[in-house]
Amino acid sequence: MRVIDQLKATQGHTAFSFEILPPLKGNDITRVYSIIDKLREFDPKYINITSHHSEVQYQEMPDGSYIKKKIRKRPGSVAIASAIQNKYGITAVPHIICKGFTRDETEYALIDLNFLGVHDLLLLQGDAKGPDKSADPTKINQHATDLQQQVNDFNRGIYADGETFEANATPFSYGMACYPEKHESAPNMESDIRYARMKVEQGASYLVTQMFFDNQKYYDFVTRCRAEGITVPIIPGIKPIVLRNQLNVLPRVFRTDIPEPFAIELARCSTDEQAKETGIEWSIAQCRDLIAHGVPSIHFYTLMATDSVRRIAKEIY
Numbered sequence: 001m002r003v004i005d006q007l008k009a010t011q012g013h014t015a016f017s018f019e020i021l022p023p024l025k026g027n028d029i030t031r032v033y034s035i036i037d038k039l040r041e042f043d044p045k046y047i048n049i050t051s052h053h054s055e056v057q058y059q060e061m062p063d064g065s066y067i068k069k070k071i072r073k074r075p076g077s078v079a080i081a082s083a084i085q086n087k088y089g090i091t092a093v094p095h096i097i098c099k100g101f102t103r104d105e106t107e108y109a110l111i112d113l114n115f116l117g118v119h120d121l122l123l124l125q126g127d128a129k130g131p132d133k134s135a136d137p138t139k140i141n142q143h144a145t146d147l148q149q150q151v152n153d154f155n156r157g158i159y160a161d162g163e164t165f166e167a168n169a170t171p172f173s174y175g176m177a178c179y180p181e182k183h184e185s186a187p188n189m190e191s192d193i194r195y196a197r198m199k200v201e202q203g204a205s206y207l208v209t210q211m212f213f214d215n216q217k218y219y220d221f222v223t224r225c226r227a228e229g230i231t232v233p234i235i236p237g238i239k240p241i242v243l244r245n246q247l248n249v250l251p252r253v254f255r256t257d258i259p260e261p262f263a264i265e266l267a268r269c270s271t272d273e274q275a276k277e278t279g280i281e282w283s284i285a286q287c288r289d290l291i292a293h294g295v296p297s298i299h300f301y302t303l304m305a306t307d308s309v310r311r312i313a314k315e316i317y
C-alpha cells in the first residue's frame, strides 16, 4: 500500500516507520535484514532506504603521486528496496537524490523501480560530499523541486530528453523533506515554507521533517505550514542520540537545536553508553508527546541507533 494510503488508514493510531542505509560496499544484504528483523514487531508501515552518490577521493600511489577516484560507498538502494518489498511485503521507499546523479541516471533508476514494482519514493536534494568538478551542472537536478518535475514528467510519459512514451499504468507517488528549524541554505523561514508549499502543490503527498529535539519547534512549524495552505501530513523525523559528541555534531551538521535540559544531561554523560540511555529517554518523552498530539506517524532515523529505536518503540507502541 502507498505511504499516503497507509497514513490515511491509521485510524487515529500513530504509525511507525524507519529509515535504513544500504550496507557499505563489500557487505551483504543480511545486515539490512537484521535491522528489519529487530524492528519488524512494531509493524512498520514503510521503510526508507537512503541513497548515496559517489565521492571523489585522492588515493596515494607508491611513487607519491595521487590518483583521483570516484567511490560509491553505499550502492544498492534500488535493489534493496525491491528485496525488502519482496521479502517482507512492507512498502519500501527508496530515496532519490539530485546531487551526484545525472537526470539520465535518475531516469534509469525510475525505470528499474517501475519494473520492480516499487512506486513510493522520497525526493531529496542530497548532501554534496566534496565538489566534483567533472559533473556537468546542466545534466543534474539542482533542487528537490527540479527532481520532482522529472518524476512528474516520467509519470506523464515524458523522458528527460523530451521523448515521449506510454505513461506507466502505476505512477510514482512521493514524499519530500521539510525543516522545522529551517534549511541551512534558506535565507529565512518564509522562503523555506514557500518551497515546501511548492513541493506539495506540485505533487508531494506528504512531507517528512529533518530531525528535531524540541517538539514545540515541530508544532509551531506545522501551524505555520497549515496557515500557508499546506494540508498534507507532516511526518516528524526522530533521531535517537547515541554518542556523547552528537551534542555538538548534530547541531553543526543538521542545524538542529538541542534543548538546554537535554544538552545539560548529555554534557553530564561520561560515556557513550550513558549518552545512549539519555537519548533513549529523551526520544521516548518526545514520542509520547507527539502521539498525545495525534501525529499520524513517527519516522525514525536508525543510523547507529537500531537498538535505541527498538527500545523506544517498545515503550511507545
Ligand SMILES: NC(=O)C1=CN([C@@H]2O[C@H](COP(=O)(O)OP(=O)(O)OC[C@H]3O[C@@H](n4cnc5c(N)ncnc54)[C@H](O)[C@@H]3O)[C@@H](O)[C@H]2O)C=CC1
Residues within 6 Å of the ligand: 095, 123, 124, 125, 126, 127, 128, 142, 143, 144, 145, 146, 177, 178, 183, 184, 185, 186, 187, 191, 192, 193, 195, 196, 208, 209, 210, 211, 237
Ligand atoms: N528523510 C531524510 O532523509 C531527510 C533528508 N534531508 C536532507 O536534507 C538535504 C536537503 O534536501 P531537500 O530539502 O530535499 O532540498 P531542497 O532542494 O528542497 O531544499 C534545499 C534548499 O533550497 C531551497 N529550495 C527548494 N527548492 C528550491 C528552488 N526551486 N529554487 C530555489 N531554492 C529552493 C529550500 O528552501 C532549501 O533552503 C538533503 O541533503 C537531504 O538528503 C533532510 C530531511 C530529511
Ligand SMILES: Nc1nc(=O)c2c([nH]1)NC[C@@H]1CN(c3ccc(C(=O)N[C@@H](CCC(=O)O)C(=O)O)cc3)CN21
Residues within 6 Å of the ligand: 127, 210, 211, 237, 239, 243, 246, 249, 250, 253, 254, 301, 303, 304
Ligand atoms: N542533510 C541531511 N542529510 C541526510 O542524509 C539526512 C538528513 N539531513 N536528515 C534526515 C536523515 C538522518 N540522517 C542522518 C545521517 C547521519 C547521522 C549521524 O549520526 N552522523 C554522524 C556523523 C555526522 C557527520 O559528521 O557528518 C554522527 O556521528 O552524528 C544521523 C542522521 C540521514 N538523513
